[in-house]
Amino acid sequence: MVPLSYYLVLSGILFACGVLGFLIKRNIITIFMSIELMLNGVNLSFVAFAAHWHALAGQVFVFFVMVVAAAEAAVGLAIIISVYRTRETLNVDQVNLLKL
Amino acid sequence: MTQNPYLWLIPTLPLAGAAINGFLGRRSSKTAVTTIALVFPGLAFALALWIAFGFSSAAAPYGCHLAHWIRSGNFSADFSFYLDQLSLVMLLVVTGVGFLIHVYSVGYMAEDPSYYRFFTYLNLFMFFMLMLILANNYLVMFIGWEGVGLASYLLIGFWFTKDSAASAGKKAFIVNRIGDFGFLIALFLIIQHFGSLNFTEVFNKVQPLGAETSGAGLLTAIGILLMVGACGKSAQIPLYVWLPDAMEGPTPVSALIHAATMVTAGVYMVARSHVIFERAPIALTLVAIIGTLTALFAATIGITQTDIKKVLAYSTVSQLGYMFMACGVGAFSAGIFHLMTHAFFKGLLFLAAGSVIHAVGGEQDMRKMGGLRSYIPWTFLTMGIATLAIAGIPPFAGFWSKDEILWKAFSSEHGSWIYWLIGVITAFITSFYMFRLLFMTFFGDYQGAQVDAHGHGTHGHEQGVHGHGEPHESPAVMLVPLMILALLSVVGGLVGIGNGFEHFLAPVFGTSTETAAEGASHGTELLLMAVSVTVAVLGFLLAFVLYVSKPELPKKIAASLGSLYDAVLNKYYVDEIYAKVFVKPLVDGSTAVLWQGVDRKVIDDTVNNAADGARHVSDEVRHMQSGNLRSYAGWIAAGAAVVIAYMVWRGVGQ
Numbered sequence: 001m002v003p004l005s006y007y008l009v010l011s012g013i014l015f016a017c018g019v020l021g022f023l024i025k026r027n028i029i030t031i032f033m034s035i036e037l038m039l040n041g042v043n044l045s046f047v048a049f050a051a052h053w054h055a056l057a058g059q060v061f062v063f064f065v066m067v068v069a070a071a072e073a074a075v076g077l078a079i080i081i082s083v084y085r086t087r088e089t090l091n092v093d094q095v096n097l098l099k100l
Numbered sequence: 101m102t103q104n105p106y107l108w109l110i111p112t113l114p115l116a117g118a119a120i121n122g123f124l125g126r127r128s129s130k131t132a133v134t135t136i137a138l139v140f141p142g143l144a145f146a147l148a149l150w151i152a153f154g155f156s157s158a159a160a161p162y163g164c165h166l167a168h169w170i171r172s173g174n175f176s177a178d179f180s181f182y183l184d185q186l187s188l189v190m191l192l193v194v195t196g197v198g199f200l201i202h203v204y205s206v207g208y209m210a211e212d213p214s215y216y217r218f219f220t221y222l223n224l225f226m227f228f229m230l231m232l233i234l235a236n237n238y239l240v241m242f243i244g245w246e247g248v249g250l251a252s253y254l255l256i257g258f259w260f261t262k263d264s265a266a267s268a269g270k271k272a273f274i275v276n277r278i279g280d281f282g283f284l285i286a287l288f289l290i291i292q293h294f295g296s297l298n299f300t301e302v303f304n305k306v307q308p309l310g311a312e313t314s315g316a317g318l319l320t321a322i323g324i325l326l327m328v329g330a331c332g333k334s335a336q337i338p339l340y341v342w343l344p345d346a347m348e349g350p351t352p353v354s355a356l357i358h359a360a361t362m363v364t365a366g367v368y369m370v371a372r373s374h375v376i377f378e379r380a381p382i383a384l385t386l387v388a389i390i391g392t393l394t395a396l397f398a399a400t401i402g403i404t405q406t407d408i409k410k411v412l413a414y415s416t417v418s419q420l421g422y423m424f425m426a427c428g429v430g431a432f433s434a435g436i437f438h439l440m441t442h443a444f445f446k447g448l449l450f451l452a453a454g455s456v457i458h459a460v461g462g463e464q465d466m467r468k469m470g471g472l473r474s475y476i477p478w479t480f481l482t483m484g485i486a487t488l489a490i491a492g493i494p495p496f497a498g499f500w501s502k503d504e505i506l507w508k509a510f511s512s513e514h515g516s517w518i519y520w521l522i523g524v525i526t527a528f529i530t531s532f533y534m535f536r537l538l539f540m541t542f543f544g545d546y547q548g549a550q551v552d553a554h555g556h557g558t559h560g561h562e563q564g565v566h567g568h569g570e571p572h573e574s575p576a577v578m579l580v581p582l583m584i585l586a587l588l589s590v591v592g593g594l595v596g597i598g599n600g601f602e603h604f605l606a607p608v609f610g611t612s613t614e615t616a617a618e619g620a621s622h623g624t625e626l627l628l629m630a631v632s633v634t635v636a637v638l639g640f641l642l643a644f645v646l647y648v649s650k651p652e653l654p655k656k657i658a659a660s661l662g663s664l665y666d667a668v669l670n671k672y673y674v675d676e677i678y679a680k681v682f683v684k685p686l687v688d689g690s691t692a693v694l695w696q697g698v699d700r701k702v703i704d705d706t707v708n709n710a711a712d713g714a715r716h717v718s719d720e721v722r723h724m725q726s727g728n729l730r731s732y733a734g735w736i737a738a739g740a741a742v743v744i745a746y747m748v749w750r751g752v753g754q
Contacts, residue, residue, distance in 0.1 A: 023734055096727030 007048035014041030028080050028090045032073075039069050101300075106147060107164035107181040110191070111234060113144040114226035121223065125216025134206055137219035141202050141226050145195040151183070152192055157607060160184050163236060170239070177297050182236030186608045189436060190233045190368055193443045197360045198226050200581040204451050205352040207578035208458060218258060218350065225251035229361055233368065238287050238297040241369070245283065245333065248362045249276045255357060256349040265348040272342040279332015279339055279366075286325035293318055303375040311379045323376055323383025326369065327390070334366030334420045337394045341675055343417055347409040351454030354409060359416045360447035364439045367423040371432040374609055378430065384514060388428020392509075392522050395421030397672075399529040403536070404658075404669040407464050408453050411537050415490065416446055418526060422505050425523065429515040431508030433605040437596055438501035444592045445489035445498055448585035452483035455578055456541060459571040460548055466540040473542040475571035478579050480542050482586040487538045489589040491531035492636040499636075500593030502527060503629050510628060511621060520628070527632050531639025539647035546571070 018038030025031050043062045050058025084090055117140030125133050151162075161184035170177045183191070202222060209218050228251055232244025249272075257269030290297060294305045312320050330336070335343035346358045357363070370377060370387060377384050398417035405411045419442050426435035457464055459476045473480040489496035492503065506527070509519035548571070573579070595601045646654050658665045667673065724735070 019737055023730055023737065026730075092729040095729065 004048055004052045008045055011041045011045040011048065014038075014044065017041075026091050026093055028083065028092055028095075031092065032076055032080065036069065036073070039065055101161055101163040102159040104151065104162040104164050104183065106151065107162060107183060107234060108166045108179075110144050110147055110151075110195070111181075111227050111230035113140045113147070114223045114230065116140055118220050118223035118227060121216050122220040125220060128216065130215060133216045133219060137223060138199075138202055138206070140223060141195065141199050144226065144230070145199040148191050148195040152188060155183075155188055157185065157604075160188075160607060174295055175291065177237050177239040179240060180236040180298075181234040181240075182299065183234060184608055185605050186368075186371060186436065187233050189440055189605070190364075191230070193440050194226070194229050194233060194361050197443050197447050197585070198229070198356055200584055201352050201356040201360070201447065201451065204355075204454070204578050204581040205350075207575045208352050208454055209350065212350075214258070218255075221251055221254045221258070222353075222356070225255065225357060225362070229365075232365055236299055238290065238299070238302075241372075242283065242287065245329075245365065245369075246280065248357070248365060249273065249280070249333075252276075252346070252357050252362055255353040256346045258349055258353065262348070268342075268345040268348040272346050275339050275342040276332045279329045282325040282328025282332070283330075283369075286322050286329065289318065289322050289325065299372065306375050306379060309379055311381060313381055316382055317380075319376055319380040320382045323373075323380035324386060326373055326376070327383060327387050330366030330370050330387075330424075331390065332366070333369075334363050334424065335394075335417050336366070336390050336421065336424055337397060340394060340398065340417045341678060344410055344413040344671070347407070347413050351409065351450060351457060354413070355447045355450030355454065358413070359450050360443040363416065363420060364423070364443070367420065367427060367435055367439050370424070370427045371436055371609075374427075374432050377427070381514070384428055384430065386428070388425055388509075388514065388519060391421045391424025391426075391428050392519050393421070394418065395425060395526045396522050396529075397421075399526045399533070400668055401671050402533040403529060404665065406466050408456065408466050408469075408537065408541065409450070409464055411466075411533060412446070412449050412453060415449075415530065415534065418530060419446065419490070422502065422523065422526070425509055425519055426505040429509050429512045429519060431505065431512055431515075432609045433602040434501065434504040434508045436605060437601050438505055441489070441497035441501040441589070441592050444585055444588040445486040445496075448482060448486040448582060448589055449490065451578070451582055451585065452479050452486060455479040455574040455582065456483075458574050458578070463548060466537065468547045469541045470544040471542070471546040472571055475546075476573045478573060479582065482579075482582040483542075484538060485586045486589050487534045489593075491534050491639060492527055492632055493640075494633060495590075495593065497589050497591070497593035499633070500596040503632055504596060506632055507625050507628055511624070524632055524635055528635035528639045531636040532643050535640045535643035536647055539643055543648050544651065 015038050018034045018036075018041060021034030021037065022031055025034065043065055046058040046062045046065075050056065050062075080090065083095060087095060089095070117136050120136050120140075121128075121133055125136075128136075155162075161182055163183075164181040166179040166181065168176075169179050202219070205218065205222065209215055212218060225248060228244045228247025230244070232241055232248060235241035235244060253269045253273040256272050257266050259265045260269070287297060290302055294302045296302055296305075306319065309319065312318075332339045343358060343363065347354055349358070377387070395418045398414045398421060402411050402414035402418065405414060419438070423435040423438050423442070426432070426438060455476065456469065456472060456479060459472065459479065460469060463469065485496065489498040492499045494500075506520055506523045509515045509523055510517060595604075646657075670676075724731075
């Protein structure tokens with residue numbers, strides 16, 4: 001039996017990787033993937049807790065997160081395509097019209 | 101107190117007229133404006149007449165409670181109305197003369213582009229004046245008091261595009277403010293010591309107090325402060341300076357507000373507070389002295405003025421001085437009697453002067469008139485009657501009331517022969533300058549055309565009257581009010597025969613103490629009467645000699661008097677002295693301390709520095725909004741990290 005803490009540490013590492021990737025990467029698609037990474041890091045901690053406490057709720061949460069993530073991916077990719085079409089780049093540093 | 105449920109309608113009707121014309125007048129036709137403007141004050145007058153016919157001295161005073169207003173602890177002031185003999189006289193004068201002047205204005209203002217605005221203000225004035233008269237406590241009276249001041253300001257500055265009119269309005273308002281300050285403090289004293297502003301309650305509490313003969317006390321203080329208020333409104337020394345300037349307004353306004361009604365509010369207020377004044381002999385003496393001096397002072401200025409309205413303005417100040425003198429010697433009913441007759445003949449004089457100005461195309465300088473009696477016979481006739489009335493020729497109205505005042509000034513317990521003497525001298529001067537006005541305007545040759553030939557042209561002093569031409573008689577709508585007022589100026593004094601007027605007002609003022617002694621001094625009274633008639637006739641003769649038979653004489657006399665004449669011509673330089681002593685230091689001080697010191701250095705700097713500070717801070721902070729998505733994300737992550745760190749730390753702490 002793998003102890004709970006292992007899962008949590010792995011989950012933390014995944015989440016931290018996601019945050020780091022989000023902050024460092026310039027390509028929107030990579031940033032998008034980093035978000036997925038963060039979500040799945042959290043999902044991992046959910047299922048770990050659910051198994052540890054023998055509570056089903058955690059697993060249900062995971063399904064919710066996956067559904068929302070799928071929907072978000074659809075919308076997000078659509079936005080990315082539209083950004084690329086108008087600006088011909090996926091570099092976020094060049095998508096900065098909302099500045100003062 | 102008898103209830104009269106219709107009393108509140110009297111002031112409300114003109115208010116309704118003012119509201120309708122004020123809100124809708126701009127878009128309404130002139131006929132509609134005229135109808136509204138005349139019907140509502142007319143209804144008020146009809147109602148006043150109806151109440152007057154049903155008035156019984158046994159049932160008086162009448163009361164009418166409209167609404168609660170201020171309820172604070174034991175103090176209360178309500179919208180309540182009160183009608184006794186005194187307010188009934190005022191009510192009839194204000195609604196009656198007021199209505200006539202409304203009718204006259206229809207003709208006089210016919211061509212003014214702001215026709216509806218004029219009648220809105222005029223109706224508004226009627227509302228406030230009636231509030232003032234019918235109030236049953238000092239606070240409602242004060243509403244009316246301030247309101248008539250507002251209406252006066254609006255109407256003096258009616259032609260506000262003219263600089264002199266705008267500043268005359270301001271002057272009237274500011275000078276009145278000084279008087280109102282005294283009035284207000286008197287009200288505060290009354291509240292503090294008697295716990296009420298209701299006339300009946302206050303006077304019931306004052307009644308048992310003894311007269312302050314040995315020295316000045318509370319009642320003297322209240323009396324003097326009330327008098328300061330009255331001095332402002334009724335244009336007495338030292339606050340009279342606004343009234344002559346108020347002639348910048350349209351002539352019907354001068355007639356209604358600055359001669360017949362509003363300026364008598366001070367006299368009415370003093371008479372209304374007679375219970376207080378009777379117990380404060382020092383205040384009463386002060387009223388008499390101020391009144392007497394004002395009467396003489398203003399009359400002397402009246403001699404030299406050449407503007408027809410200015411002469412009448414100084415004459416008004418002088419006549420108000422008579423009323424003050426009457427109140428000051430304790431003859432309140434004589435003061436109110438003169439107030440009433442004065443409303444008739446002075447209202448008439450102003451309206452007739454308006455008719456003259458109308459006839460000669462806006463000219464107000466009497467030197468450019470003359471010989472008008474053949475052109476405008478009806479105006480001449482009515483103005484002649486008014487002049488006879490104000491000069492005190494029997495049996496016209498002014499004779500009875502002025503003689504009553506002079507007799508009371510001589511005989512009453514507060515009176516003295518000095519008051520009488522100055523009063524008689526003033527009567528002589530009054531008669532002189534009034535006949536001077538009449539002769540300069542209506543006799544001799546017409547001077548207007550001659551001036552035109554020299555190419556000066558007569559500039560319309562008043563807008564709204566049509567261009568120059570042959571002098572012509574005014575339309576009937578203006579002449580009928582003149583005739584009615586002329587009739588009243590003839591017969592209005594007859595109510596005073598046999599002390600009838602005094603007996604009518606006796607329930608308000610109490611029976612005068614010297615009724616018993618009157619029989620013995622009847623001979624003296626007749627003698628004094630003969631003296632005042634004689635001086636009136638002398639005034640007439642002097643004016644006739646100087647301005648009809650030897651018209652070159654006045655210039656010689658003026659030249660021989662030299663600087664004295666100049667001083668009188670320039671109104672004793674009072675305006676200049678006020679400007680030096682009060683206005684200039686005030687303006688300079690305000691500029692240095694209030695404007696440059698407080699306003700700019702403190703208030704402006706506080707605001708500006710706060711704004712500058714905010715801008716500097718935001719200059720720094722706005723760099724955070726770079727548009728760079730990753731830096732936003734960084735801030736979010738950092739924020740989340742801080743929140744998590746805090747929560748972990750709190751969790752550990754527990």
